[in-house]
Amino acid sequence: MNEMHLSNQALATEPIRKGFGRGLLKAGQLNVNVVAACADLTESTQIQLFAEAFPERYIEIGVAEQNLATVGSGLAAMGKIPFVSSYAAFNPGRNWEQIRTTIALNNQPVKLIGSHAGLYTGADGATHQMLEDLALMRAMPNMVVLAPGDSVEAEKATLAMAVDKRPNYMRLAREATPIMTTDKTPFQIGRAYIFRKGADVSLISTGTMTYPAMVAAAALAKDGIHAEVVHVPTIKPIDHAVILDSAERTRHVVTIEEAQINGGLGGAVAELLSENLPTPMLRMGMNDRFGESGHPEELLKHFGLTPIHIAMTAHRLLMDHSGHKH
Amino acid sequence: MAKTPKNYSTADIQKKANQIREDIIKMLEHAGSGHSAGPLGLADIFAALYFKILKHNPDNPDWEERDILVLSNGHCVPVLYATMANAGYFSRKELMTLRQLGSRLQGHPERERLPGLETTSGPLGSGLSQAAGMALALRMNKEVHRWVYVVMGDGEQDEGNVWEAAMLAGKYKLNNIIAITDRNNIQIDGPTETVMPLENLKDKWESFGWHVLEIDGNDIDAVIDACQMGKAIVEKPVMIIAHTIPGKGVDFMEYDFHWHGAAPNHEQAIKALKELRTLGGKIRSEHE
Numbered sequence: 001m002n003e004m005h006l007s008n009q010a011l012a013t014e015p016i017r018k019g020f021g022r023g024l025l026k027a028g029q030l031n032v033n034v035v036a037a038c039a040d041l042t043e044s045t046q047i048q049l050f051a052e053a054f055p056e057r058y059i060e061i062g063v064a065e066q067n068l069a070t071v072g073s074g075l076a077a078m079g080k081i082p083f084v085s086s087y088a089a090f091n092p093g094r095n096w097e098q099i100r101t102t103i104a105l106n107n108q109p110v111k112l113i114g115s116h117a118g119l120y121t122g123a124d125g126a127t128h129q130m131l132e133d134l135a136l137m138r139a140m141p142n143m144v145v146l147a148p149g150d151s152v153e154a155e156k157a158t159l160a161m162a163v164d165k166r167p168n169y170m171r172l173a174r175e176a177t178p179i180m181t182t183d184k185t186p187f188q189i190g191r192a193y194i195f196r197k198g199a200d201v202s203l204i205s206t207g208t209m210t211y212p213a214m215v216a217a218a219a220l221a222k223d224g225i226h227a228e229v230v231h232v233p234t235i236k237p238i239d240h241a242v243i244l245d246s247a248e249r250t251r252h253v254v255t256i257e258e259a260q261i262n263g264g265l266g267g268a269v270a271e272l273l274s275e276n277l278p279t280p281m282l283r284m285g286m287n288d289r290f291g292e293s294g295h296p297e298e299l300l301k302h303f304g305l306t307p308i309h310i311a312m313t314a315h316r317l318l319m320d321h322s323g324h325k326h
Numbered sequence: 327m328a329k330t331p332k333n334y335s336t337a338d339i340q341k342k343a344n345q346i347r348e349d350i351i352k353m354l355e356h357a358g359s360g361h362s363a364g365p366l367g368l369a370d371i372f373a374a375l376y377f378k379i380l381k382h383n384p385d386n387p388d389w390e391e392r393d394i395l396v397l398s399n400g401h402c403v404p405v406l407y408a409t410m411a412n413a414g415y416f417s418r419k420e421l422m423t424l425r426q427l428g429s430r431l432q433g434h435p436e437r438e439r440l441p442g443l444e445t446t447s448g449p450l451g452s453g454l455s456q457a458a459g460m461a462l463a464l465r466m467n468k469e470v471h472r473w474v475y476v477v478m479g480d481g482e483q484d485e486g487n488v489w490e491a492a493m494l495a496g497k498y499k500l501n502n503i504i505a506i507t508d509r510n511n512i513q514i515d516g517p518t519e520t521v522m523p524l525e526n527l528k529d530k531w532e533s534f535g536w537h538v539l540e541i542d543g544n545d546i547d548a549v550i551d552a553c554q555m556g557k558a559i560v561e562k563p564v565m566i567i568a569h570t571i572p573g574k575g576v577d578f579m580e581y582d583f584h585w586h587g588a589a590p591n592h593e594q595a596i597k598a599l600k601e602l603r604t605l606g607g608k609i610r611s612e613h614e
Contacts, residue, residue: 061494067458070491076459077460
């Protein structure tokens with residue numbers, strides 16, 4: 001972990017999608033069977049690094065996301081490892097059925113990249129702020145669902161996807177976000193990681209919300225509350241052991257995601273806990289509504305997804321369950 | 327291991343097509359549901375593909391030099407199953423498991439269940455783009471002696487995904503694709519030209535950068551000739567618009583869109599089989 005967040009120094013920032021671009025280039029250098037296709041968003045989705053390095057292994061699909069997914073299926077059928085990218089609103093928003101039939105049910109190892117997911121898409125507004133992708137993709141059998149927390153992790157996730165034999169979906173964010181992990185931070189598909197130890201409440205977060213959770217945990221510490229931060233870059237298959245162990249120790253859980261609270265990380269954790277270890281919990285995310293235009297920081301504040309909101313939610317949970325340790 | 331197909335004559339292939347039709351009727355009657363018209367109309371095309379055109383090996387379905395056949399209109403899979411069984415991929419007895427719990431022969435084809443299926447299909451309009459992905463992969467690999475065949479319905483060309491794929495194949499001049507449209511003029515709600523007019527279909531494909539051939543899809547020689555010619559067209563992908571008679575071979579099913587998604591009951595199956603075995607009373611069959 002980059003411990004700088006504990007000091008007053010600001011962390012360097014970079015869009016998560018940049019890490020994907022670097023990871024794909026490396027994956028392409030490591031394996032000639034890695035190929036890529038994009039639906040007219042080469043620069044936006046950062047696939048252009050690969051396209052420039054390997055033009056003969058890159059396919060420009062045009063604005064046709066149904067074709068993007070199904071061409072990917074065909075490439076995978078012939079032994080390729082295709083990374084196919086667009087905005088998350090279209091891939092998997094537009095082409096969900098094609099993904100379901102020709103990739104998931106057909107069990108072809110296509111690597112679906114949905115960039116510009118979540119409120120960080122900002123001024124483009126609700127149409128482009130994909131918030132349902134985690135729920136959509138988590139409902140699909142055979143599918144692995146990833147939401148890396150920063151650009152460094154996205155690079156590792158991309159390299160892991162290139163050697164994973166299953167269909168994968170990875171969501172990426174548009175705007176620069178803090179780089180909180182380092183080259184040495186471990187990453188494996190299917191694993192959750194404790195980024196900060198604590199005994200009072202588990203802040204279980206994914207993607208861009210893990211850094212605000214870390215900041216919230218530091219603020220809670222000043223109030224004498226020891227929050228544990230569990231970073232969950234793999235939404236599916238979700239890491240039962242790490243999440244159950246953390247919930248068992250802290251007995252209080254807050255989930256935080258830049259996505260709908262229904263069906264995404266919050267849904268996954270709620271299902272896991274209710275069946276195995278009923279635990280008081282609150283879910284933070286978009287509460288069954290669409291976003292709107294604005295600067296990302298304004299939107300996160302407006303929709304209640306800042307470190308202060310996370311800390312307040314943790315306080316509320318602990319107060320409401322005063323029979324517990326608080 | 328490679329397997330050289332036997333040198334079947336047109337008459338041999340015609341016999342195979344008729345056997346395939348009988349098997350389709352029997353399996354659909356046994357299953358109690360499924361699609362009759364499309365599979366019967368496609369029997370000649372599938373017999374020509376598996377007994378003449380395709381490079382394939384029933385003993386080694388994953389043979390790495392095989393041609394690829396993508397069935398885009400997955401609801402017509404009874405003709406594919408019946409043809410594969412007759413070609414030796416599995417026993418004809420297994421055809422009677424169609425649509426039953428635990429069967430490898432799902433109501434719509436699932437690649438992972440049955441060796442020899444190249445993809446999973448049913449939801450329409452996605453086969454051509456998968457074929458385009460396969461053709462692009464073959465080109466990247468410089469595998470110039472393998473072909474991707476795709477069988478599509480005409481009704482499924484209402485789907486936008488088809489035309490996305492048509493544009494892509496035109497853009498990349500995917501000359502290793504030979505697509506066959508089963509132009510039988512029916513879909514679930516009625517005649518294609520009433521539900522959603524497709525004509526002028528030939529002009530549409532040509533304007534998307536395809537070389538278009540039009541044939542009688544129930545004429546085995548015409549199917550073989552068109553595929554041969556398709557392989558010789560080097561500058562464009564090839565679309566064969568194969569005019570077929572839905573329900574071909576069974577008088578009471580022919581041309582009737584109600585048989586698109588219906589299976590024969592026992593009495594209808596007996597009648598249909600009798601007709602098929604005598605080729606509509608024109609020829610006495612060895613089965614009699």
